[in-house]
Amino acid sequence: MIRVAAYLPDGRTGPGRLAEVELEATVTGPAELTLPQLTVRDERGGELLDPTGPLVHDPAAGGGPLAGAAADQQARAFGITNTAYHIHRALHFATRLLGQPLPHLLVRIGVHNAPKRWGGGHYRLPGAATPAEPYDIAPTGEIHLGGGRTFLHGPAGAAGVAGPDGAARYFHVPAHNASIIYHEVGHHICRHTADFRVNRSRPQGEQHNGKVALDEGTADFLAAVLLGTPDIYGWHRGHIPQWDPRRRRLDPRWTMAYLRPGNGGQAHANGTIWASALWSARERVLTEGGNPDEFDRMLLNGLTRLGACEGPVAEERDRRNRFSELLRELASADATLAPTLLAAMADHGILPEGRNADLRERMQAGTDTAVVT
Ligand SMILES: [Zn+2]
DSSP states (O other): OEEEEEEEOOSSSSSOEEEEEEEOOEEEETTEEEETTEEEEETTOSSOOOTTSOBOOOOGGGOOTTSOHHHHHHHHHHHHHHHHHHHHHHHHHHHHHHTSOOOOEEEEESOSOSSSOOOOEEEEOSSOOSSOOSSOOOTTOEEEEOOOOOEEEEOTTSSSEEOTTSOEEEEOOGGGOHHHHHHHHHHHHHHTTTOTTOGGGSOTTOOOOOOOHHHHHHHHHHHHHHHTOSOTTHHHHTTSOTTSGGGOOSSSOOOGGGOOSSSTTTHHHHHHHHHHHHHHHHHHHHHTTOOHHHHHHHHHHHHHHHHHOOOOHHHHHHHTTOHHHHHHHHHHHOTTTHHHHHHHHHHTTOOSSSOHHHHHHHHHHHSOOOOOO
16 A cells, blocks of 8 residues: 545535545556556656655646646656546446456556647557557557646636736646546446447457447546536536536536437537436436435446347447437346436437437427526
């Protein structure tokens, strides 16, 4: 066990509450931590973690281009431990509910930073990808986090360093942002359960890296569960109105009427419909006195059921794309919760049969398109 620093989710807008936590981890390199299911490495190198010294580092407001070299090193070291804490927590959650561990996950921090800085995250399997990968991607999957690109500005007292006017400034590094970390672990969970792209039947080096709406939505929902808030991206997208799909808030009632046809670039917005319906269903289960673990277990078992079918690949790919199919698998995974689940999903226009376009048409014909309820 080592003692490290991490931000703990506190349900408020911001990075969370800074705390010291115990982690079952070993320092395995100058910028690398290894845990039982997980390796986290800052690919930019440098002597960030001293195995003989204290491993509790200061977030240093994200470090970045305006901070001194020492502050940037602190921020990067903190990014490693913070990432390890959150990924370990998410994997532990999944392992507990699935009853078995997921395959090993490698996390690379500070990648894809040239020619332009990168402030995002993605999940990668070995296969074609944009941007192209300079790494040999691990067949069990990798998360990549950029080194940060922009500053977040908050009111006086918000996380960050105070500028001359008192306002707070934080260099937004994904390794400091639990919502981005949890979303990407969500893709790892999806890959090894629902396997939406039927990658298990593709050659190991030719995995499909594209994400369908159900993959994105499930990843956002898992982030909301782990953060304890439906406003998952409130910290770095707080400037985007709540009703704007790019905010990806789960508590406006997004319905199938808002589904944008085709797969091109709409997966996140379309996924918000699925995430928002899951959030409504979970809230309803809780209101009725149900157990959140049982709901989350139903989801993970439903994902596993969706991915367990051995039909012809093209048919399976099509089937695993459908909101109705995944809903049916969830309902079959827990007969007790199924009535509440189906009722809540129906309010979002998600029914247990029909293609996605059929559900959209039915919802558009049957309702006006008021989204916020
Ligand atoms: Zn994603």
